[in-house]
Amino acid sequence: RTHVVAVSNQKGGEGKTTTTVNLAASLAAGEHRVLVVDADPQSNATSALGYPRGAASRGTYEVLVQAARAADVIVPTDLERLSLMPATPDLAGAEVELVDAPQRERALARGLAPLRAEGTFDFVFIDCPPSLGLLTLNALVAADTVLVPMQAKYFSLEGLSALMGTVESVRAHFNPALTLEGILFCLHDQRTNLARQVVTEVREHFGGAVYDTTIPVNIRLSESPSFGKPALLYDIASRGAQAYLALAREFLARRREE
Amino acid sequence: RTHVVAVSNQKGGEGKTTTTVNLAASLAAGEHRVLVVDADPQSNATSALGYPRGAASRGTYEVLVQAARAADVIVPTDLERLSLMPATPDLAGAEVELVDAPQRERALARGLAPLRAEGTFDFVFIDCPPSLGLLTLNALVAADTVLVPMQAKYFSLEGLSALMGTVESVRAHFNPALTLEGILFCLHDQRTNLARQVVTEVREHFGGAVYDTTIPVNIRLSESPSFGKPALLYDIASRGAQAYLALAREFLARRREE
Numbered sequence: 001r002t003h004v005v006a007v008s009n010q011k012g013g014e015g016k017t018t019t020t021v022n023l024a025a026s027l028a029a030g031e032h033r034v035l036v037v038d039a040d041p042q043s044n045a046t047s048a049l050g051y052p053r054g055a056a057s058r059g060t061y062e063v064l065v066q067a068a069r070a071a072d073v074i075v076p077t078d079l080e081r082l083s084l085m086p087a088t089p090d091l092a093g094a095e096v097e098l099v100d101a102p103q104r105e106r107a108l109a110r111g112l113a114p115l116r117a118e119g120t121f122d123f124v125f126i127d128c129p130p131s132l133g134l135l136t137l138n139a140l141v142a143a144d145t146v147l148v149p150m151q152a153k154y155f156s157l158e159g160l161s162a163l164m165g166t167v168e169s170v171r172a173h174f175n176p177a178l179t180l181e182g183i184l185f186c187l188h189d190q191r192t193n194l195a196r197q198v199v200t201e202v203r204e205h206f207g208g209a210v211y212d213t214t215i216p217v218n219i220r221l222s223e224s225p226s227f228g229k230p231a232l233l234y235d236i237a238s239r240g241a242q243a244y245l246a247l248a249r250e251f252l253a254r255r256r257e258e
Numbered sequence: 259r260t261h262v263v264a265v266s267n268q269k270g271g272e273g274k275t276t277t278t279v280n281l282a283a284s285l286a287a288g289e290h291r292v293l294v295v296d297a298d299p300q301s302n303a304t305s306a307l308g309y310p311r312g313a314a315s316r317g318t319y320e321v322l323v324q325a326a327r328a329a330d331v332i333v334p335t336d337l338e339r340l341s342l343m344p345a346t347p348d349l350a351g352a353e354v355e356l357v358d359a360p361q362r363e364r365a366l367a368r369g370l371a372p373l374r375a376e377g378t379f380d381f382v383f384i385d386c387p388p389s390l391g392l393l394t395l396n397a398l399v400a401a402d403t404v405l406v407p408m409q410a411k412y413f414s415l416e417g418l419s420a421l422m423g424t425v426e427s428v429r430a431h432f433n434p435a436l437t438l439e440g441i442l443f444c445l446h447d448q449r450t451n452l453a454r455q456v457v458t459e460v461r462e463h464f465g466g467a468v469y470d471t472t473i474p475v476n477i478r479l480s481e482s483p484s485f486g487k488p489a490l491l492y493d494i495a496s497r498g499a500q501a502y503l504a505l506a507r508e509f510l511a512r513r514r515e516e
C-alpha cells in the first residue's frame with residue numbers, strides 16, 4: 001500500500017526540502033520504492049535531486065493543471081529506487097490557475113490516484129512551499145499523513161499552532177483521514193536554552209509525535225544540493241547523512257507499529 | 259522625504275523578519291522615525307515588536323482591503339521612534355480578496371501615500387512573506403527600494419536570481435523607480451567553504467550592492483522575539499545587536515551617497 005506524506009510548514013527555512021530529499025533518499029537506499037513530489041515553485045527539491053532550473057520540462061504543474069498522467073512526468077534520480085515528480089517554473093502560476101477549477105484542492109490527489117492503485121511506490125513525499133495556499137492544501141488533501149520539520153526557535157513555535165489549525169481544517173472539510181506523521185526538529189542546536197525550552201514545550205503538547213531523532217546543523221546538508229545529490233550519496237559518513245538514516249529507521253519502526 | 263524599503267526574499271528563513279525588526283530598531287534608536295509594515299500573515303514582525311497573536315486588532319489587512327487610513331492602524335513599540343503597522347490573522351485572506359480589486363498591486367502604495375505626503379516617517383520597512391505573490395508584489399510596488407536578506411547557501415543563490423527576475427518585472431510593469439537597496443548576508447557562518455563560494459559569486463555579480471556588514475548566527479537574535487523586543491533592547495552587547503547597529507550605520511552612509 002502506498003503511503004503518502006506531505007512535508008509541510010508555512011514557516012520558511014525549517015528544513016522541509018532537506019527532510020523530503022534526505023528522508024526519501026534514506027528509505028530508497030533501504031530498498032523501498034520512493035517518489036518525491038516537488039510541490040514548491042522554488043523547485044529546491046528538484047535541483048537537490050539532480051535537475052537544476054530548466055533541466056526538467058514537465059512535472060507537478062502538468063499533473064495539477066493539465067491532468068497529465070503522473071507516470072508520464074516522473075523522472076529518475078541518482079538513486080535507483082528514488083524517483084521525482086519535478087517542479088518547473090510554470091508551477092508558480094498553478095495556484096492562480098487552479099483557483100476556479102472544480103474540486104481545486106483535489107487536483108494532486110486525483111493525479112496520485114493511479115500511482116496508489118498500481119502500488120508503484122511504497123512511499124511518496126510531497127515537498128511543500130512555505131505557505132498555507134492552494135499547493136500546500138493540495139498536498140494535505142492528497143496525503144495520508146503530514147510530517148512537520150521545524151526549528152527549536154520562537155517563530156517556529158508560533159508557526160506550529162497555525163499549521164495544526166490548518167491540518168484540523170483540512171480534516172474537517174476535505175481529508176478526514178489525515179493524521180500527523182510526526183514532528184522533526186531540524187537545524188537543531190541542542191546546546192542553547194531556547195532550543196531546550198522549545199523542545200520541552202513541543203514534546204509536552206505533542207508527546208510521542210515528536211521524533212527522538214533530531215537533525216543537527218551540518219554543512220554537508222547545505223552543500224549536497226549544489227551537487228544535485230542527497231547527503232548519503234555526497235558524504236554518507238557526515239552527521240547530517242547519518243541523522244537522516246537514523247530518522248528513516250525511526251520512521252519505519254513507527255509505521256510498523258501502526 | 260520618506261524612504262520606503264521592501265525587505266523581500268521568496269526563499270524561506272533567510273532573515274527577512276529579523277532584519278526588518280532589527281535594522282528598523284537600530285535606525286529608530288539613532289533618532290530616525292521608523293515604521294515597520296508587517297505584510298506577512300505569519301505576523302512574526304508583529305510579535306517580535308510586542309504584539310503576540312491576537313494582541314493587534316487592525317493593521318495591514320484593513321489598509322489593503324478596506325482602504326483604512328494607515329495612521330488609524332499604526333501602533334507604538336517599546337522604542338520611542340519605532341512604530342508598527344501590524345499583521346493580523348485576516349491578512350492570510352488578503353491575497354485572495356485582492357485578486358479582483360482594481361489596481362490590486364497598488365493597494366499598499368495607496369495606503370502609504372498619506373504617510374509620504376505628511377512625512378511622518380523617515381524610513382518605512384515592509385516585512386514580506388516567503389513568496390512572490392500579491393503581498394510581496396504590493397510591497398515592491400509601494401517601495402523605493404528592495405533589501406534582500408539571504409544566507410550564503412546553495413538554495414539561497416538559486417532564489418536570488420528568481421527574485422531579481424521579479425524585481426525587473428515590477429520595474430517594467432508597475433514601479434520603474436524601484437531599485438536595489440542592498441543584499442545582506444544573514445545567519446552567516448563565514449568559516450565554511452560553501453559560504454565563501456556563495457559570497458564570492460554574489461559579490462562578483464552584484465558588486466557594491468552587497469553590504470560589507472554580515473549578520474552572524476547569534477542566539478540573542480532568535481531569543482529576542484520571544485520577549486517582543488528587538489535585540490538592542492534585549493541584549494545590546496550581543497554580536498547580533500551590534501551587527502544590526504553596524505548595518506544601520508552602513509545603510510545610512512550609503513543613503514547619504516545617493
Ligand SMILES: Nc1ncnc2c1ncn2[C@@H]1O[C@H](COP(=O)(O)OP(=O)(O)OP(=O)(O)O)[C@@H](O)[C@H]1O
Pocket residue numbers: 011012013014015016017018019040044128129130186187188215216217218219220221222223225240268269270271388409411412413414
Ligand atoms: N541540518 C542542516 N544543516 C545545515 N544546513 C541545513 C540543514 N537543513 C537545511 N539546511 C539548509 O538550510 C536552508 C533551509 O533549509 P530548507 O531549504 O530545507 O528549508 P525549507 O523549509 O524547505 O525552506 P522553504 O521554506 O524555503 O521551502 C537550506 O539552504 C538548506 O540547504
Ligand SMILES: Nc1ncnc2c1ncn2[C@@H]1O[C@H](COP(=O)(O)OP(=O)(O)OP(=O)(O)O)[C@@H](O)[C@H]1O
Pocket residue numbers: 010011012013130153154155156269270271272273274275276277298302386387388444445446473474475476477478479480481483498
Ligand atoms: N543571525 C541570526 N542568528 C540566530 N538566529 C537567527 C538569526 N537571524 C534569524 N534568526 C532566526 O532564524 C529564523 C529565521 O529567521 P527569520 O524568521 O527572520 O527569516 P525570514 O526570512 O523572515 O523567514 P520567513 O521566510 O518564514 O518569513 C527565525 O527563527 C529567527 O529568529
Ligand SMILES: [Mg+2]
Pocket residue numbers: 016017018040044127128129
Ligand atoms: Mg523548501
Ligand SMILES: [Mg+2]
Pocket residue numbers: 274275276298302385386387
Ligand atoms: Mg519572516
